[in-house]
Amino acid sequence: MEILKNQKGSALILCHQIADPDCICSALALKEGLRQINPDLRINLGTAESLSSASRRILRRYEGSAEVNPSLESDLLIILDTSSFGLLSPLDEDIKKYKGRIIVIDHHVPNQLLAYADDGLVDPEATSTSEIVYKLLRDLGVKIEGLIPKYILAGILCDTRCLRFASSGAVKIVCQLLDKEGVDYDEAVALIVDSEDLGERMARLKAAQRMVIHRAGKYIITTSEVSSFAAASANALIALGADCSFVAGIENDEIRISARASKEFMTSTKIHLGRDVMAKIGDLLDGSGGGLRGAAGARGKKGDLSSALQKCVSIVKDLLKKTDRP
Numbered sequence: 178m179e180i181l182k183n184q185k186g187s188a189l190i191l192c193h194q195i196a197d198p199d200c201i202c203s204a205l206a207l208k209e210g211l212r213q214i215n216p217d218l219r220i221n222l223g224t225a226e227s228l229s230s231a232s233r234r235i236l237r238r239y240e241g242s243a244e245v246n247p248s249l250e251s252d253l254l255i256i257l258d259t260s261s262f263g264l265l266s267p268l269d270e271d272i273k274k275y276k277g278r279i280i281v282i283d284h285h286v287p288n289q290l291l292a293y294a295d296d297g298l299v300d301p302e303a304t305s306t307s308e309i310v311y312k313l314l315r316d317l318g319v320k321i322e323g324l325i326p327k328y329i330l331a332g333i334l335c336d337t338r339c340l341r342f343a344s345s346g347a348v349k350i351v352c353q354l355l356d357k358e359g360v361d362y363d364e365a366v367a368l369i370v371d372s373e374d375l376g377e378r379m380a381r382l383k384a385a386q387r388m389v390i391h392r393a394g395k396y397i398i399t400t401s402e403v404s405s406f407a408a409a410s411a412n413a414l415i416a417l418g419a420d421c422s423f424v425a426g427i428e429n430d431e432i433r434i435s436a437r438a439s440k441e442f443m444t445s446t447k448i449h450l451g452r453d454v455m456a457k458i459g460d461l462l463d464g465s466g467g468g469l470r471g472a473a474g475a476r477g478k479k480g481d482l483s484s485a486l487q488k489c490v491s492i493v494k495d496l497l498k499k500t501d502r503p
């Protein structure tokens with residue numbers, strides 16, 4: 178990654194669709210860090226399609242900006258926090274044609290995107306992209322000061338749900354960050370938590386109202402449908418007591434499914450929702466799917482919502498039978 182110190186011309190740091198705080202914060206931290214060690218490099222920050230409401234709040238708070246669907250014209254393209262082309266739409270085709278150097282920095286299980294990249298800094302064991310960027314900046318000799326520690330902290334807290342799913346490495350980094358001048362835990366939490374959003378609260382409540390409960394031995398799997406905030410709704414069903422939840426909705430004529438699992442379910446079943454379930458559902462929908470062990474998603478245009486959700490449940494039930502952990 179020494180190239181980051183020596184690269185001439187311009188670089189574009191690109192976030193995935195509905196860029197979440199882990200993605201936007203790792204991008205902001207990387208931009209700040211590169212400014213320190215490579216001041217002549219012109220750095221643009223952009224995102225495919227849109228930003229999450231928490232990410233927009235972070236940009237407002239720290240007076241940053243991210244261009245939606247930016248031009249890819251640059252000498253270096255750094256893609257953060259995604260392993261698949263699907264999440265980079267509508268820029269995916271342009272990325273395939275991109276002539277410059279591509280670097281992927283990510284913590285998801287590697288997928289098609291890495292094969293296209295010239296360099297990858299990918300660690301599926303990391304609980305956030307922000308912690309990978311933190312280590313990278315430290316290794317490059319960047320001073321972790323100013324807004325950088327604030328960005329990294331918010332990014333880690335977002336993807337680990339305030340450290341609930343954090344690796345020991347992430348917790349150590351958070352301790353180091355909290356020792357820095359002006360870094361405040363509560364400030365970071367306030368930036369990433371969307372508790373006030375009326376639309377999201379309605380979606381979570383509707384997901385609970387429309388929920389179907391499936392039993393698989395000692396595990397409870399839930400499915401539901403909402404028109405937006407599927408990921409937040411899937412999380413809400415886990416908070417209500419489900420071990421594993423799938424929430425589907427239709428956006429832009431496309432079926433989108435969010436899958437979530439409780440920590441207990443992840444450790445006792447060893448099921449990886451991204452690799453074992455959502456990748457298959459993505460194929461079934463004639464789209465794409467993937468993600469993390471306990472938080473994953475799939476999207477595509479083929480089939481209908483209820484049969485896709487049924488399929489999610491039957492895949493999990495089959496996996497439970499196979500692993501003989503009813």
Ligand SMILES: [Mn+2]
Nearest residue numbers: 199258306336
């Ligand atoms: Mn992430």
